[in-house]
Amino acid sequence: MAHANTNLQAPGKLNVTKNFKVMYYAASFVGLIAFVFTLIMNQERAWHAFLVGFFYFTSLAMGGFFFTSVHHLTAAGWNVNIRRISEAFTNFLPLALIAGVVLLAGIYYLFEWLHPEAVQTDYLLQHKRSYLNQPFFIIRFLGCLVLWVLLAKKMVSNSVKQDETGDHKLTLKNVPLSVASIFVFAITYSMFSVDTLMSLAPHWFSTIFGIYTFAGLFQSTIAAMILMILYIKKNGQLSGYVTEDHLHDLGKYLFGFTVFWAYIAYSQYMLIWYANIPEETFFFIDRTKGPWVYVSISLILFKFIVPFFALLPRWAKRTPAHLAAVSVLILIMQFVDIFWLVYPSYNAESITFGVPEVLIFFGFMGLFLFAVSRFLQKNNLVPVKDPRIEESLHHHVVY
Amino acid sequence: MIKLINTLEHALRSPTKKVVAGIWSTEEEWLAAAKKAKQAGFDKIEGISPYPTHEIDEALQIPRSPIPFVTFVAGLAGCAFGTWFTWWTSAVDWPINIGGKPMWSLPAFIPVIFECTILFAALASVGAMLFLGGLPKVDPPVIHPDLTSHKFALFVPEDDKKYDVAKIEALFKELGAEEVKQAEF
Numbered sequence: 001m002a003h004a005n006t007n008l009q010a011p012g013k014l015n016v017t018k019n020f021k022v023m024y025y026a027a028s029f030v031g032l033i034a035f036v037f038t039l040i041m042n043q044e045r046a047w048h049a050f051l052v053g054f055f056y057f058t059s060l061a062m063g064g065f066f067f068t069s070v071h072h073l074t075a076a077g078w079n080v081n082i083r084r085i086s087e088a089f090t091n092f093l094p095l096a097l098i099a100g101v102v103l104l105a106g107i108y109y110l111f112e113w114l115h116p117e118a119v120q121t122d123y124l125l126q127h128k129r130s131y132l133n134q135p136f137f138i139i140r141f142l143g144c145l146v147l148w149v150l151l152a153k154k155m156v157s158n159s160v161k162q163d164e165t166g167d168h169k170l171t172l173k174n175v176p177l178s179v180a181s182i183f184v185f186a187i188t189y190s191m192f193s194v195d196t197l198m199s200l201a202p203h204w205f206s207t208i209f210g211i212y213t214f215a216g217l218f219q220s221t222i223a224a225m226i227l228m229i230l231y232i233k234k235n236g237q238l239s240g241y242v243t244e245d246h247l248h249d250l251g252k253y254l255f256g257f258t259v260f261w262a263y264i265a266y267s268q269y270m271l272i273w274y275a276n277i278p279e280e281t282f283f284f285i286d287r288t289k290g291p292w293v294y295v296s297i298s299l300i301l302f303k304f305i306v307p308f309f310a311l312l313p314r315w316a317k318r319t320p321a322h323l324a325a326v327s328v329l330i331l332i333m334q335f336v337d338i339f340w341l342v343y344p345s346y347n348a349e350s351i352t353f354g355v356p357e358v359l360i361f362f363g364f365m366g367l368f369l370f371a372v373s374r375f376l377q378k379n380n381l382v383p384v385k386d387p388r389i390e391e392s393l394h395h396h397v398v399y
Numbered sequence: 400m401i402k403l404i405n406t407l408e409h410a411l412r413s414p415t416k417k418v419v420a421g422i423w424s425t426e427e428e429w430l431a432a433a434k435k436a437k438q439a440g441f442d443k444i445e446g447i448s449p450y451p452t453h454e455i456d457e458a459l460q461i462p463r464s465p466i467p468f469v470t471f472v473a474g475l476a477g478c479a480f481g482t483w484f485t486w487w488t489s490a491v492d493w494p495i496n497i498g499g500k501p502m503w504s505l506p507a508f509i510p511v512i513f514e515c516t517i518l519f520a521a522l523a524s525v526g527a528m529l530f531l532g533g534l535p536k537v538d539p540p541v542i543h544p545d546l547t548s549h550k551f552a553l554f555v556p557e558d559d560k561k562y563d564v565a566k567i568e569a570l571f572k573e574l575g576a577e578e579v580k581q582a583e584f
Binding site for chain 1: 498507
């Protein structure tokens, strides 16, 4: 059915509305002020909130990285018209590297295993010192971030270059790069999760932890991509390029990875519950005590059960307003999830949540949106000379 | 024995209807004809193609299949059954103390409940697919032998509210059918 693309206008670059620009600059600024202010008042609180925001948005950027490379790897055609959105997400990675360097200033407030007095009296921490020590942590942490920035830069610049030259070889070049990226992603992202989140409770270990954070990463990335696309479409761009069918497939991803997250979360819980080893169970005991039990239940309810039923019917994935609502819910629950991974390790008795936590999170959100829209303002919204663009233009979802 | 086979075959052979069929040799002509024929108001018009062509659903305004609903309801039933069954076997009929955990421990039973959900949903979907497709069909009538390789057909069965052999034949010819015939299906 060759038609529909004959009188399609060039996609152009993103026209950011003034409100949106003001919104992300204001959010970044307020976040920065809130962070500095909280740092003066209460160092620990500031760094905990910083870690949550940092991990959340670095994960979204890495989600864009993973999304881009996995579709290069499989020679997918359907996603070509939405690829720039996922590529734009990776534009946050340089900022994540800077934020990571800032975070290094606060690691003493984050990680118990960096406290010499705690390690001295603790056999297990002494035992883990060959991995959990400051120099090695910094090397791993910065190594991951630098590697991600470089790989993402290479992959995205190939795609951007193709907009001008139209050289098909650039598509082929991205295939081996994606193979490397997937391996690097799998290893470094699990390591990154283990280092930054799992080691907050240094006695605890879960071999599935990297997959758990990956499940949340992909689920929230798809939700963020859907919202970004709907925002751009609402402003009158991308029409004809991104259709209901692309949204439908993103909706399927969202549904699939909602189930995947539940599957991994359950697998992690069930094995620890069954084995009943004290070094493992305390993680969940802390999270089912006092007010945290409500947070845990809210995760099951709103990160799995509600989105599951809300995304099940076909119309749900083809109705932008509905899909947007579910995406917002999932993005909120991803925040709750990371909050739930971080905070009970410091304080299992009560929940520390207030204005500083919200504002610092908004600060990261502002930076993220700044990076994403900067990328889309500089580059075409659609890789116009991609050899597979026809496939994406005629993408048709039957079921 | 032969008698038994004959009876069985007779039972499986679904009753055939008289149809008026038109044969086209390209997908495009066939789809265009389908759109126009549907506009003429036939409510039971059907199409046959040698490979899946999803545009025909739109052209003939074929409603969505009810199979997803069957899957959903069966899945819920399987989930309920699994929940009840694990509770009954492990906590009621034959309680066994495993590791000092409660008799009915949900985390341990979720895999069973999940598998029951999948099993019920999958079997019901296959069953619904066979039932709705009128399968299995023994020795079904053939409208035109080329329909499984390179030709396309539209046909109107006799129970259609606008069934009129002469009119349908004229319409199909007008729509460019290379052959119009009366057959059984």
